[in-house]
Amino acid sequence: xxxxxxxxxxxxxxxxxxxxxxxxxxxxxxxxxxxxxxxxxxxxxxxxxxxxxxxxxxxxxxxxxxxxxxxxxxxxxxxxxxxxxxxxxxxxxxxxxxxxxxxxxxxxxxxxxxxxxxxxxxxxxxxxxxxxxxxxxxxxxxxxxxxxxxxxxxxxxxxxxxxxxxxxxxxxxxxxxxxxxxxxxxxxxxxxxxxxxxxxxxxxxxx
Numbered sequence: 125x126x127x128x129x130x131x132x133x134x135x136x137x138x139x140x141x142x143x144x145x146x147x148x149x150x151x152x153x154x155x156x157x158x159x160x161x162x163x164x165x166x167x168x169x170x171x172x173x174x175x176x177x178x179x180x181x182x183x184x185x186x187x188x189x190x191x192x193x194x195x196x197x198x199x200x201x202x203x204x205x206x207x208x209x210x211x212x213x214x215x216x217x218x219x220x221x222x223x224x225x226x227x228x229x230x231x232x233x234x235x236x237x238x239x240x241x242x243x244x245x246x247x248x249x250x251x252x253x254x255x256x257x258x259x260x261x262x263x264x265x266x267x268x269x270x271x272x273x274x275x276x277x278x279x280x281x282x283x284x285x286x287x288x289x290x291x292x293x294x295x296x297x298x299x300x301x302x303x304x305x306x307x308x309x310x311x312x313x314x315x316x317x318x319x320x321x322x323x324x325x326x327x328x329x330x331x
Contacts, residue, residue: 152216190214
């Protein structure tokens with residue numbers, strides 16, 4: 125029996141699908157899938173959806189290259205909605221934004237919260253990757269890439285020492301740690317190591 129047969133599709137033969145970044149937990153997009161799209165997703169490990177505007181099946185990233193590798197598919201308790209935990213390659217939104225949910229609606233009863241550490245690191249890593257691709261003038265990040273791996277690695281060492289000094293002096297520890305993490309992300313980008321790889325090592329070690 126196909127797993128897709130347990131899904132309660134609506135009268136049009138569709139089911140809503142939420143795509144979530146498996147590393148950061150960010151909700152990337154809301155799309156729809158029909159029976160064939162679900163089957164192709166489960167068999168290939170790539171996200172397939174159904175376009176309601178074009179009335180056709182489509183593989184995420186087929187034209188843009190911004191694919192979504194599905195590492196887990198979950199069915200909700202009412203069996204009428206799906207959650208795909210994905211590893212995205214590039215932004216999820218057609219506007220170029222990482223997530224389609226980038227517009228915040230004001231609400232008097234809603235409290236503003238600071239961005240979480242994981243999300244902040246992911247966003248910073250994305251900005252660093254963009255600087256690496258475009259190498260804009262007057263960009264400190266681009267300047268670091270221009271100096272090569274040895275200089276970047278040296279900066280990581282220097283910033284690590286600053287963190288130790290700050291800890292011993294009990295001052296500016298958060299600021300110096302931020303500097304270290306930034307330069308470490310630059311080094312990872314330079315050497316082609318993604319945050320997902322680091323997260324996998326931590327997961328394998330600590331579960």
